[in-house]
Amino acid sequence: MVMARLSTSGEMLVMVQTAAVADEEKEPLIKEIVSALTKEDQIKVVSIYLQFNDEVSDAARPNAPLELIHGQKQLRMRLLGLDFDIGPLSFYQANSRTCELLYGRALEWLRPENEIAMLDVCCGVGTIGLCASRRCKKVVGIELVPEAVESAKANAALNKVDNTEWVVGRAEEVLPKLLQELDPELEVCAVVDPPRAGLHTTVLRALRSCSQLSRMVYVSCNPDSLVEDIIKLTLPSESDEDPFVPLRAVAVDMFPHTLHCEMILLLERSSKVTDPRPKAKAKANSEAAATPEGDTGGSGGGS
Numbered sequence: 247m248v249m250a251r252l253s254t255s256g257e258m259l260v261m262v263q264t265a266a267v268a269d270e271e272k273e274p275l276i277k278e279i280v281s282a283l284t285k286e287d288q289i290k291v292v293s294i295y296l297q298f299n300d301e302v303s304d305a306a307r308p309n310a311p312l313e314l315i316h317g318q319k320q321l322r323m324r325l326l327g328l329d330f331d332i333g334p335l336s337f338y339q340a341n342s343r344t345c346e347l348l349y350g351r352a353l354e355w356l357r358p359e360n361e362i363a364m365l366d367v368c369c370g371v372g373t374i375g376l377c378a379s380r381r382c383k384k385v386v387g388i389e390l391v392p393e394a395v396e397s398a399k400a401n402a403a404l405n406k407v408d409n410t411e412w413v414v415g416r417a418e419e420v421l422p423k424l425l426q427e428l429d430p431e432l433e434v435c436a437v438v439d440p441p442r443a444g445l446h447t448t449v450l451r452a453l454r455s456c457s458q459l460s461r462m463v464y465v466s467c468n469p470d471s472l473v474e475d476i477i478k479l480t481l482p483s484e485s486d487e488d489p490f491v492p493l494r495a496v497a498v499d500m501f502p503h504t505l506h507c508e509m510i511l512l513l514e515r516s517s518k519v520t521d522p523r524p525k526a527k528a529k530a531n532s533e534a535a536a537t538p539e540g541d542t543g544g545s546g547g548g549s
Contacts, residue, residue, distance in 0.1 A: 247304040249334065251321055254342055259293040259321040261334040263306065266298040280316045293317040295334045320397070326350065326377045328405045336394045337370035341500045348465065348498045348508060349374050355494060355512040356435050356463045358382035363428070365436035367417050367449065372398030374437055376407055385410045386424065388417050418446035425456045436462045444471030450478045454486060461514040462490065469509055479513060491516045
């Protein structure tokens with residue numbers, strides 16, 4: 247497998263994945279890879295990694311050998327006025343052009359404000375959390391991949407952002423305790439951007455039961471798992487009198503020429519949302535009462 251990441255400035259990071267090779271074959275292989283990827287000036291390859299993977303698929307285990315064989319350690323990306331350094335294993339949206347549109351809309355709907363703390367669940371290298379940090383009191387990011395968390399910390403320092411905290415671990419293990427330790431006077435908003443499988447049940451339960459969490463933006467690359475998770479967040483129950491309510495949604499074409507799309511969905515607590523149905527029903531009844539009996543609203547005219 248060959249994975250290529252292209253920055254907004256036109257520079258490229260490439261990771262080549264092969265099965266493991268004998269020690270005497272490694273140096274010739276590295277030499278051949280570097281030569282092939284750097285001989286064309288038009289392709290600005292500034293970083294090359296080699297990964298050995300003996301699994302039955304290209305999904306390597308976390309401890310699979312990974313080696314920088316040429317150039318710089320990370321690739322720099324520009325997003326919403328900030329710089330981000332990313333490595334070969336760090337999560338970063340595949341389409342950098344539409345990523346700005348995606349995150350811009352997500353933050354517009356989330357409305358992180360001065361006295362609000364924001365949770366960035368499945369934060370990757372901290373992109374959306376850092377973009378929100380200039381607007382809110384504090385950002386707490388949670389991410390499974392240690393390399394990504396180290397990148398998030400480095401990206402915060404790179405952009406001189408000092409109101410962020412980054413936590414390594416599975417969201418289902420970290421989030422419940424983290425929510426319990428929050429200042430009870432602090433209002434919280436959250437953005438979640440999970441993998442295709444969606445959010446763990448424990449995460450959904452923790453988010454729903456945190457009364458300080460007033461609104462949330464769910465970013466999803468899989469509408470099917472999104473629907474399953476939204477049902478769990480919004481379905482009324484006797485034990486929870488204030489479920490979330492979905493208010494706005496939009497699809498973002500992050501993957502041109504494929505059937506896939508990214509989805510953004512805004513949820514707010516039902517207690518903070520005015521139900522439009524009674525007003526709409528009253529308006530419809532009023533209009534019906536104002537219409538004379540037998541008047542269908544059509545223009546006259548005989549046959």
